[in-house]
Amino acid sequence: MSKRSDSEVRVVYGRLWRYVTPHKLIGFVAVVGMTMTAIVEAGLVALLAPLTDEALVAKQLETVRWIPYAFMGIFVLRGISGFATEASLGWIGRQVISDLRRQVFGKFLTLPMRFFDAQTTGPLLSRMTYNVEMVAESVTSVVTIAVRDVLTVIAAFCVMIWYSPKLTIFVVILFPIVAMLVRLLGIAFRRYSSRIQDSVGEVTQVTEEVVRGNWVVKAFAGYDYERQRIDDADGRNRRQHLKMIRVRSMGVAVTQLVFGMGIALVIYMAARESLEGALTAGQFIAFFSAMMLMLQPVRRITNVNATLQRGVAGADSLFAILDEDNEDDSGTVDVDRVRGDVSFRDVSFSYVGENGEVLHGVNVDIGAGNTLAVVGQSGSGKTTLASLLPRFYEIESGDILIDGTPIRDYTLESLRKNIALVSQDVVLFNDTIANNLAYGQLRGCTDEELRQAAEAAHILDFADEMPKGLNTMVGDRGVLLSGGQRQRIAIGRALLKNAPILILDEATSSLDTQSERRIQDALNALMQDRTTLVIAHRLSTVEKADKIIVLDAGRIVESGTHTELLAQNGVYASLYRMQFSDESTDE
Numbered sequence: 300m301s302k303r304s305d306s307e308v309r310v311v312y313g314r315l316w317r318y319v320t321p322h323k324l325i326g327f328v329a330v331v332g333m334t335m336t337a338i339v340e341a342g343l344v345a346l347l348a349p350l351t352d353e354a355l356v357a358k359q360l361e362t363v364r365w366i367p368y369a370f371m372g373i374f375v376l377r378g379i380s381g382f383a384t385e386a387s388l389g390w391i392g393r394q395v396i397s398d399l400r401r402q403v404f405g406k407f408l409t410l411p412m413r414f415f416d417a418q419t420t421g422p423l424l425s426r427m428t429y430n431v432e433m434v435a436e437s438v439t440s441v442v443t444i445a446v447r448d449v450l451t452v453i454a455a456f457c458v459m460i461w462y463s464p465k466l467t468i469f470v471v472i473l474f475p476i477v478a479m480l481v482r483l484l485g486i487a488f489r490r491y492s493s494r495i496q497d498s499v500g501e502v503t504q505v506t507e508e509v510v511r512g513n514w515v516v517k518a519f520a521g522y523d524y525e526r527q528r529i530d531d532a533d534g535r536n537r538r539q540h541l542k543m544i545r546v547r548s549m550g551v552a553v554t555q556l557v558f559g560m561g562i563a564l565v566i567y568m569a570a571r572e573s574l575e576g577a578l579t580a581g582q583f584i585a586f587f588s589a590m591m592l593m594l595q596p597v598r599r600i601t602n603v604n605a606t607l608q609r610g611v612a613g614a615d616s617l618f619a620i621l622d623e624d625n626e627d628d629s630g631t632v633d634v635d636r637v638r639g640d641v642s643f644r645d646v647s648f649s650y651v652g653e654n655g656e657v658l659h660g661v662n663v664d665i666g667a668g669n670t671l672a673v674v675g676q677s678g679s680g681k682t683t684l685a686s687l688l689p690r691f692y693e694i695e696s697g698d699i700l701i702d703g704t705p706i707r708d709y710t711l712e713s714l715r716k717n718i719a720l721v722s723q724d725v726v727l728f729n730d731t732i733a734n735n736l737a738y739g740q741l742r743g744c745t746d747e748e749l750r751q752a753a754e755a756a757h758i759l760d761f762a763d764e765m766p767k768g769l770n771t772m773v774g775d776r777g778v779l780l781s782g783g784q785r786q787r788i789a790i791g792r793a794l795l796k797n798a799p800i801l802i803l804d805e806a807t808s809s810l811d812t813q814s815e816r817r818i819q820d821a822l823n824a825l826m827q828d829r830t831t832l833v834i835a836h837r838l839s840t841v842e843k844a845d846k847i848i849v850l851d852a853g854r855i856v857e858s859g860t861h862t863e864l865l866a867q868n869g870v871y872a873s874l875y876r877m878q879f880s881d882e883s884t885d886e
Contacts, residue, residue, distance in 0.1 A: 315614045318395045319438065325387045332383030333447040339377045341454030344588040346370065348462065351581035384443060392439030400431050403617055409625040412691045416650065421504020426620065429499045430613035437610020444603045448596030458589040462582045463572065469565050470590060495543065495609070498536035505529050565590060626711060627693065633713045637702050639667035639799040639830035641688070646697035648683060657683050658853045660697070665846070667799075670831040672841035674871065675850035681834045682723075684850070685802045688832065689718045701800070716740065719793035723805035725785040727777030732762055733769040735777075736791050744795060755825075756791030758784075794825055801831045838875050847871065 319326065350366055403426065459467045505528050509516060516525055569586065572578040578586075646661040658680045665671040673681045686692055687699060690706055699706045706714055727735050736752060737744050753759050753769060761784055765771040777785040790806060806822065819840065835841045842861045849857035849864070849871050857869050864871035 311611050311615050311618065314618060315395075315434065315438070315610075318398050319391060322391045322394060325391055329384055329387035329391070329443075330446065332380045332387065333443070334450055335376060335380035336384060336447055337450035337454040339373050339380060340451055340592060341458050341589070343370070343373050343377075344455065344585055344592055345458050345461075346373075347588050348579075348581035348585035351579075351584045384447065388439050388443050392435045395438050396431050396435040399434060399614075399617055400427060403427060403431075403620055406621055406623065406625075410620075410623055411626045411693075412686075413650075414623055419500075419504050420507050421502070422500030423620075424507065425500040425503045426613075426616050428503075430616050433606075433609040433613035434617065435610075436606050437614070441603050441607045441610060444596075444599045445607075448600055451596050452593050455589040455592045459586055462586045462589075463569070463578055466565055466568055466572070466578075466586060469568060470561065470593075472561070495536065495539045498532065498539055501532040502529070502536055505532050562590065562594075626690070627707070628711045630707055630709045630711070630714070632704055632709045634709070634717070637717045637799055639665075639717075640700075640702050641665040641671075641800065641830055641832070642698075642700040642703075643684075644698040644700065646684075646687065646694050646699060648687060648692065648694050650683075650692075656695075656853060658687075661853075661855060663846075663848055663855065663858070665830050665832065667830055668828045669845040670826060670833060670843075672833045672835060672844035672847040673850060674835060674838060674841065674847060674874065676874075677836075679850040680853040681850055682804055683853075685804050685832055685834055688800070688802065689715050689720065717798050718800045718802060719796040719798040720802045721786075721789050721793045721804065721806040725777065725782075725789045727773050727780075727785055727788060729773070729775045731767075731770045731772055732758065732788060735773060735788050736769075736795055738792060741792070741795050748795065752791045752795040755794050756787045758787050758791050790822065790825070799829055801826060801829045802834075803831065804834045805836060806833075838871075838878050849874075 346366060346369060407423075456467065459470065505525070509525050509529075516522065566587070569578060569583050573580070573583055641664070643661050643663045646658055647656050648658040649656040661684065663671065673684060675681055683692070687694055688706070690711065693707075701709070701714075701717070728738070732753075733749060736758070737749055749769070750759070753762065758769075761780075762769050762771065771779075773780050773785075773788075777788070780788075786806070793801065803822065803826075833841055833844060841847060844861070847857075847859060847861060847864055848855050849869075851870060857864055857867065857871050859867070865875065
């Protein structure tokens, strides 16, 4: 991450504070509490002068009989003000985090697919956890220390000026030096904070990959390799933290040294004033105590600058996500159910970072209720073609029309409501079978509709054998189910949606032969009177399609029915013979 200027840091500060300002009432309580704390601590120091002069030096106990009660009152007020400060600022801090976290999560839901293609999971998860907590720390502990300590310094200065304006001048000279040190340290803190957050993302990424791909690690004995990866990532994280600690410690040490030299000078000057009779013993004790009262605030401000900069860096990374463009949803056409006529008109497309186009001038029509099968070698663009229909990606040139209307003219909700998808990569959530079937907009279905879909997709074949039936948890990413069972749930979800347009992307790829035959019957019923786009590697599953297109390097090289394409004795026939030969050999 590049170094940010002070003006950029101020912009991030200002934007972060917009999350705080809605809680003005609670913030007012915090300010009152911190103000009371500063006044009470200064009052405690001020009491040392009469206590020393009257009770310890003059031994006139009658005149200071009120001081013990004053001390008791001061500590009671200190407790009340401390509670008010910590409770109110803590509440604001957690509220800010909750707002930010929900905003970022909501943004993840609306970001285009291209964004996720260019990102890795670990850093994104790190922003939702580690970076957000850094923002919380900057809003709570940093604000607590900064506001309270500034007020404490002001109150202490008032006490010092009251007792000795001359000595106060010597103390004032120290602060520009300390401020310059804090500024220099802040530059280093910002640099290391950004590096630390990047390294945390690396650690999260490696861990997430090991957890997700644990079976691959075990099967290929990748223990040493993964240990080395985490050692490298954690080592970078540790080194950046140690650099931060060294800078922070050095800052504290230098600040203490500068302040110590100033204190020595003040003590010398105070001793001279005392000898000249301009300063009593009690006044000197009160002045010196007020000066010591400022030492801890200055020290905390020096330390908290690192936390503050981490918070700014964390907020900056979150705002970078929030500033990303959402999916384009500028369409105005909203229909409840389309007929299902689909047309691809000279469609071209390329992914970010790819060399050349993935699809080149694709033209094909699918009549309402008909089935189009898309076949070809891996990497020919089959899945990409299907991903363009629900606008997971935006086409670069050409048009895709549904019922004669360009898909960009439909609202995203209306468009995707009319499309059901069964993908080769089945996505299940850590929930029950029933909730994975009735997901999202399907939550309003009846129990009867849910059970009918489960029966049609042959889900009841295995669900009824489980103790909790359809209420059985599927585990993280459906890990407690077999691949075929997961695929059936995905098919059942499409059955339940009952959309007029259906996309089947290798929908039977995870099924054994026996399961595939049962599921194929369900798919045939599902495809009845629906516009269906079938992507299949197994050509035997697309023989009955109304039309088959063959993609090669993103271009349609053949088109026709199964019989017509075999008669052409071209690419399709070659693929079919090759696959038929392989299947015969396997049998």
